[in-house]
Amino acid sequence: MSTLGNVGVIGAGAMGSGIAQVAATAGHPVFIVDAFEGAAQRACTRITEGLRKRAAQGKLDPAEAEAIAGRIFPCDSAEALPECLVVIEAIIEDLDAKTELFDVLGRTQPATTLLATNTSSLSIDQIAPAAAHPGRVLGLHFFNPPPAMKLVEVIRGEVTSPEVMDTGADLVTAWGKVPVRCASTPGFIVNRVARPFYGEAQRLVQEGVADPATIDACVRTAGFRMGPLELTDLIGQDVNLAVGTSVWRQTNKDPRYQPTPFQQNLVAEGNLGRKTGKGVYTYAADGTSPDNVPDQAKVAELLASGVLTNPVARTLAMLVNEAVDLVDRGEAGSADVDLAMTLGTGYPKGPIAWGREIGFTTVRDQLRELDAAFPGGRYRPSPALDKIE
Ligand SMILES: NC(=O)c1ccc[n+]([C@@H]2O[C@H](COP(=O)([O-])OP(=O)(O)OC[C@H]3O[C@@H](n4cnc5c(N)ncnc54)[C@H](O)[C@@H]3O)[C@@H](O)[C@H]2O)c1
Incomplete structure (x- = not known):
């Protein structure tokens, strides 16, 4: 049994799947949600196959590959997520879709849960007000593909609390990534x-x-x-x-x-x-x-x-x-x-x-x-x- 907190990932595409794998590799139970029927399950299967392939190539211990895969679960909806340490959103790059989701997460997750967006181009300040307790909303901008890319931009909106920035940076460090901090400015640092x-x-x-x-x-x-x-x-x-x-x-x-x-x-x-x-x-x-x-x-x-x-x-x-x-x-x-x-x-x-x-x-x-x-x-x-x- 893992003693680390639950991680929710919304959006089972290229980025969400990769982020889920990173969090599960670090030992967290991970719950993946996708709006499209069957997509979360397919992502779990894809991640498991990828891990097994790495094990077959001698790049990962086979028991470890199974343990990581065993920590990743599909979940029906954002409302159905268990209480999480952090929920990371990696859905379509659309402000309305994201604000709708942050509204749900704000109402269903405890006030202490970090709510992160992987957006590449939207402002944290446009997304955060949709959630209750917007001070816990931040950007965690992973690079593609997340398991291979070390960098994560940790983005603060106008109201993101300093503690939330610290927790976000510490978390991605524990996941083997290198955090850099940035304000929510167009393109963040890299772009x-x-x-x-x-x-x-x-x-x-x-x-x-x-x-x-x-x-x-x-x-x-x-x-x-x-x-x-x-x-x-x-x-x-x-x-x-x-x-x-x-x-x-x-x-x-x-x-x-x-x-x-x-x-x-x-x-x-x-x-x-x-x-x-x-x-x-x-x-x-x-x-x-x-x-x-x-x-x-x-x-x-x-x-x-x-x-x-x-x-x-x-x-x-x-x-x-x-x-x-x-x-x-x-x-x-x-x-x-x-x-x-x-x-x-x-x-x-x-x-x-x-x-x-x-x-x-x-x-x-x-x-x-x-x-x-x-x-x-x-x-x-x-x-x-x-x-x-
Ligand atoms: N692809 C990249 O290189 C990259 C890099 C950094 C950040 N991003 C950002 O990450 C996010 C996801 O990008 P991606 O490339 O993984 O996209 P993608 O199209 O591969 O995946 C998006 C997934 O979200 C699902 N989805 C769409 N709307 C949803 C909703 N309302 N609720 C739940 N699931 C929903 C889709 O079914 C799809 O599976 C975007 O915000 C993008 O800007 C992408």
Whole structure:
């Protein structure tokens, strides 16, 4: 018998199933609810099969695999959940659906139960008021797939209590994850700070500086595993555009996040990336892309050029600017921003550490040059670049 508290998971899709597995692996009895008949049961079966497969591959003790699977139960509805330590919501990304659910959870769970949302783009402040005792509502933003990804953004809304933030962070730490704390700001840390990584590469193509393969190759020289354009093909141009557009709208259409015609055209034409066989690049059946061939002479030329045409300098300046601004607004701490970007997106270095290396005043001067060349606010330097150490 487990002595750890019950965990409720609502939504038995990709994220809910993964989160359920993480909590059960840590020793909690886990109850999964899904609105679709049979979906919770199917998720339990899928998780069990996955655990058994890992055991067969020698990656997990077979008895442990059975013990974890034995702690996961389907449950008919949110109302039917037993009393839980925490309930984590991972349903469809729709505010009405989520507020309806938090209303039910607020009425049926004890006032001490943490109520968490895994939302990627909605504000905690829009969801929390739906629940009784909204101070116990927080974001626990896992990354896909939850069993493999270490990072969890722990998000505070306006009324989330500090104790609830501490409990949330401690809980995910006990689950083997690394928590970073953030205010409920559009995109939180990762989806906000990463925006210019994609946006600058798209703009460089639009400006005719070089072809996509050459720009990707330039950016990889800075230690990124994939270039921005090939990465958006992997993510899906539609998914990446939707995240960017959501951040742009939620920031009152701040030009920093304005979607590019380059990406909008790809999506409009159905060139969504690997999943459709064509995105920025074309993909053969074996996953290779014959048109992803950089011009090496051009790579060397661009890397030796000034910030306007240098994909590395331009991308890093914008990443540093974004990170510094987030910290300056008090939305997250520097160490958490760097942890989030290295663990959540696999960047070789955190943007604050990178800024320190490049020099924050150098970054400011690069942005001033960009701002002069492309006025309109996208490249405005964060005022904090002058004061950060
Ligand atoms: N997929 C990702 O990479 C990712 C990463 C982080 C966060 N998220 C967020 O996690 C949440 C779930 O995403 P997903 O990719 O797992 O989606 P999904 O579509 O794979 O799963 C959602 C599940 O919720 C169920 N559902 C829908 N409405 C419901 C309701 N009212 N009550 C109970 N169940 C309901 C659906 O039947 C489905 O099984 C979303 O808020 C999403 O923004 C997704």
